[in-house]
Amino acid sequence: MAESADFDAVVVGAGPAGSSAALALARAGRSVVMVERGPFPGSKNVYGGVVYGRVLDDIIPAWWSEVPVERWVVRRSTMMMTEDQSLAIDYRSHAWGVAPYNGMTTVRSHFDSWLAGKATEAGARLVTSTVATGLVRDGAGRVIGVRTDRDGAELHAPVVIACDGVNSLLAKEAGLLPHAEASHYTLGVKEVLDLPAEVINDRFGVRGHEGVDIEILGCTRGIPGGGFLYTNAETVSIGVVASLPHLSDAKVRPEELIADLKAHPSIAPLLRGATLREYAAHLIPEGGYDTMPPLATDGMLVAGDSAAMTLAAGLWLEGVNFAIGSGYAAGRAADRAVTAGDCSARGLASYRADLEQQFVLADHKRLRKAPALVLSERIQQRYPGLLCDLAEGMFTVTNPSPKAGGLRITRAAAAKHGVKLRELAADTLRGLRIFG
Amino acid sequence: MSMSHPVPTAPLVVACLRVTDLRPEVDLLTGSVRRDRLGVGLSAPDASALEHALRIAEAWSGRVLAVAAGPRSVETVLRDAVALGASVLRIPWDDDGSDHGFAAELAGDEQSLARAIGAALVPFGTPDLVVCGDRSVDRGTGALPAFLAHELHAAQALGLVALSPGAADGTSRRVLDAERRLDAGWREQLVVPLPAVCSVEGAGVRLRRAPLSGVLAAESAVIPTSALPPRPAAGTGRGTGPVLVGATRVFTPRTRVLPAPESPDPRIRLLALTGALVAHDPPTVVGPVGAAEAADALLDFLVRHGYLEEPPVAGSPTGAGDR
Numbered sequence: 001m002a003e004s005a006d007f008d009a010v011v012v013g014a015g016p017a018g019s020s021a022a023l024a025l026a027r028a029g030r031s032v033v034m035v036e037r038g039p040f041p042g043s044k045n046v047y048g049g050v051v052y053g054r055v056l057d058d059i060i061p062a063w064w065s066e067v068p069v070e071r072w073v074v075r076r077s078t079m080m081m082t083e084d085q086s087l088a089i090d091y092r093s094h095a096w097g098v099a100p101y102n103g104m105t106t107v108r109s110h111f112d113s114w115l116a117g118k119a120t121e122a123g124a125r126l127v128t129s130t131v132a133t134g135l136v137r138d139g140a141g142r143v144i145g146v147r148t149d150r151d152g153a154e155l156h157a158p159v160v161i162a163c164d165g166v167n168s169l170l171a172k173e174a175g176l177l178p179h180a181e182a183s184h185y186t187l188g189v190k191e192v193l194d195l196p197a198e199v200i201n202d203r204f205g206v207r208g209h210e211g212v213d214i215e216i217l218g219c220t221r222g223i224p225g226g227g228f229l230y231t232n233a234e235t236v237s238i239g240v241v242a243s244l245p246h247l248s249d250a251k252v253r254p255e256e257l258i259a260d261l262k263a264h265p266s267i268a269p270l271l272r273g274a275t276l277r278e279y280a281a282h283l284i285p286e287g288g289y290d291t292m293p294p295l296a297t298d299g300m301l302v303a304g305d306s307a308a309m310t311l312a313a314g315l316w317l318e319g320v321n322f323a324i325g326s327g328y329a330a331g332r333a334a335d336r337a338v339t340a341g342d343c344s345a346r347g348l349a350s351y352r353a354d355l356e357q358q359f360v361l362a363d364h365k366r367l368r369k370a371p372a373l374v375l376s377e378r379i380q381q382r383y384p385g386l387l388c389d390l391a392e393g394m395f396t397v398t399n400p401s402p403k404a405g406g407l408r409i410t411r412a413a414a415a416k417h418g419v420k421l422r423e424l425a426a427d428t429l430r431g432l433r434i435f436g
Numbered sequence: 437m438s439m440s441h442p443v444p445t446a447p448l449v450v451a452c453l454r455v456t457d458l459r460p461e462v463d464l465l466t467g468s469v470r471r472d473r474l475g476v477g478l479s480a481p482d483a484s485a486l487e488h489a490l491r492i493a494e495a496w497s498g499r500v501l502a503v504a505a506g507p508r509s510v511e512t513v514l515r516d517a518v519a520l521g522a523s524v525l526r527i528p529w530d531d532d533g534s535d536h537g538f539a540a541e542l543a544g545d546e547q548s549l550a551r552a553i554g555a556a557l558v559p560f561g562t563p564d565l566v567v568c569g570d571r572s573v574d575r576g577t578g579a580l581p582a583f584l585a586h587e588l589h590a591a592q593a594l595g596l597v598a599l600s601p602g603a604a605d606g607t608s609r610r611v612l613d614a615e616r617r618l619d620a621g622w623r624e625q626l627v628v629p630l631p632a633v634c635s636v637e638g639a640g641v642r643l644r645r646a647p648l649s650g651v652l653a654a655e656s657a658v659i660p661t662s663a664l665p666p667r668p669a670a671g672t673g674r675g676t677g678p679v680l681v682g683a684t685r686v687f688t689p690r691t692r693v694l695p696a697p698e699s700p701d702p703r704i705r706l707l708a709l710t711g712a713l714v715a716h717d718p719p720t721v722v723g724p725v726g727a728a729e730a731a732d733a734l735l736d737f738l739v740r741h742g743y744l745e746e747p748p749v750a751g752s753p754t755g756a757g758d759r
């Protein structure tokens with residue numbers, strides 16, 4: 001018979017969700033073990049590059065004084081582009097460059113190790129290089145642990161928290177996630193490029209530890225998705241996300257999309273002379289609120305990307321903060337359920353209620369229609385060109401012809417891109433309803 | 437923690453592990469090497485050394501002691517050895533947390549390291565076998581096993597691709613059967629007497645996975661640390677001290693002006709340029725000779741071919757290492 005060990009809770013995955021769940025449980029005095037397949041937390045984790053740390057304020061007071069940061073984001077830019085034009089809304093804040101900060105670029109192997117270290121300092125156990133291969137259930141079908149790839153040894157606990165990330169095998173095995181639904185996912189690919197710190201400072205208009213976050217629309221050859229460019233200390237991260245089924249239909253290789261973006265006249269000068277350090281690709285659960293699985297079943301909770309909690313809504317690509325928020329809440333709910341001696345789905349239901357009270361489900365619910373709008377054909381394929389032409393019309397000096405009025409320019413741009421003014425008005429209204 | 441152990445009688449097999457960053461970043465422009473604490477692990481030869489140590493100790497019903505010299509970060513790797521059932525010992529070395537340069541590491545004083553390891557092993561009893569990873573294949577001087585063998589008055593065998601308990605030679609003495617590569621696909625079989633220091637290549641065996649119970653136990657295990665070994669000042673002590681490495685630079689052999697080949701036939705001129713028409717010295721077979729004579733023969737060869745200007749003065753701290 002396979003060996004086993006008993007705990008109050010087993011957390012699968014030592015990403016941001018898993019470490020936060022383990023931290024909450026350990027602080028509550030529970031025996032908790034994290035199982036991580038990588039050799040150390042964060043070793044396998046891919047993301048764009050920016051973490052919004054406000055969620056940490058209550059969990060790790062003054063976290064900014066110790067977190068492994070690359071740069072503090074003081075400039076956020078949203079850029080729309082066509083093949084040879086771009087229009088950006090660029091916001092810069094001095095306040096974001098001083099404590100308590102707003103967002104930071106950080107390397108996941110450092111950030112995840114740091115957060116997992118907080119959990120182990122609080123008493124959580126961490127088992128690395130170990131894969132949870134499946135769920136262990138009791139006679140009544142309740143989840144009572146996980147099986148591992150160490151000779152099938154099992155970890156038993158009244159509650160398992162699945163924080164194994166996007167496409168969660170455990171959530172699927174528990175019947176919480178559909179087996180495969182490609183339309184709920186995008187593929188994110190990114191390159192990390194080496195650039196000296198002074199060159200980054202000069203080209204991006206920052207200094208010291210200041211950093212920049214640029215989100216880009218219209219850079220994916222019409223495939224629903226977007227791009228990003230973030231500055232780290234001595235590297236920059238550039239990447240694209242693209243709807244999985246559309247990418248497959250378009251028969252375009254994702255690295256071609258990054259190559260396009262790097263060659264764009266607005267981006268190429270920023271990256272001149274940069275050398276490739278790494279390339280990575282990962283799925284993102286971008287479906288939002290409507291694609292989230294039930295968050296609890298008997299003996300099990302799901303948190304972070306396993307529960308499709310990345311918020312991808314145009315202006316925002318936030319997943320780590322949602323993973324931390326949901327993981328911590330899952331840990332606390334598990335503790336309450338263990339105390340009450342009821343780890344059934346009902347006993348664990350306080351998890352969802354808690355998430356609804358805070359940003360995790362509140363934001364997702366409010367922005368539930370955002371993914372569909374942001375990934376819609378007009379936003380993706382027509383509006384970037386329309387807005388760039390509109391800007392071009394406004395900023396081009398046409399002497400000796402008199403300046404054209406705004407409405408005329410808008411009409412012309414809309415007609416050129418096949419958008420009816422009625423549709424433009426309807427989409428504006430829809431956007432206001434969703435984001436307003 | 438200083439160690440004072442009863443010395444059990446079961447054979448002692450020591451895995452002497454060199455913990456290193458497995459994914460160092462090399463700056464292509466400056467050649468500087470950046471290392472990350474998170475990347476520390478065992479190279480393939482060191483993993484193979486640990487596996488061999490475990491197998492041989494099993495066969496001898498012996499004990500395994502995994503030893504690593506280094507700063508606290510080496511404890512991660514020692515913890516993996518604990519999970520596999522080995523006793524472990526960290527020898528504080530470069531414990532100041534500084535990230536030593538790559539060249540400095542290459543020039544590290546392997547002799548005092550060997551001395552420190554030898555001293556740290558004393559409380560555990562004389563090792564029957566020390567297994568090291570053969571580091572000279574990818575980097576490193578490969579000198580540590582030799583110094584260690586000297587310290588422990590043990591036989592040494594290096595570059596091994598197989599190592600297993602040998603059939604006793606009719607007496608009750610234990611020996612090891614070993615195998616190493618020779619040129620042209622040949623293999624050499626060795627019978628290694630004990631005590632021995634053997635270095636193995638990262639081939640032939642794969643380090644076993646620890647059971648979950650072992651991993652859980654290792655996770656909170658206290659890693660014993662030997663007393664801080666005394667550091668001899670460079671050039672003092674029993675030996676010659678460390679090799680000193682000067683500024684590292686690309687080695688460019690001096691230009692030698694050769695006369696242009698003389699022949700009206702371009703083909704002959706070309707052949708002359710390739711050296712095909714010149715009679716060559718046959719390969720020199722030196723030996724079998726002792727280590728000192730072999731070293732002299734090598735130095736002589738280097739001088740003859742213009743790689744060394746003059747024979748280094750015996751006992752000088754700067755040798756061929758800075759060339």
Ligand SMILES: Cc1cc2nc3c(=O)[nH]c(=O)nc-3n(C[C@H](O)[C@H](O)[C@H](O)COP(=O)(O)OP(=O)(O)OC[C@H]3O[C@@H](n4cnc5c(N)ncnc54)[C@H](O)[C@@H]3O)c2cc1C
Pocket residue numbers: 012013014015016017018035036037038041042044045046047048049050051052130131132133163164165166169187188189190239241281282283284303304305306309310317318319320321323
């Ligand atoms: C290209 C890209 C760009 C992104 N950009 C951003 C961004 O800029 N900002 C942001 O906030 N978010 C971003 N995200 C989203 C963010 O990466 C995720 O939301 C976040 O990582 C989710 O955290 P998690 O802990 O839920 O899952 P993960 O970070 O995926 O962690 C899951 C952990 O579980 C482990 N694991 C998985 N299966 C098993 C198993 N069976 N057994 C043991 N361990 C297992 C994994 O090794 C991993 O450590 C981006 C994502 C991508 C792909």
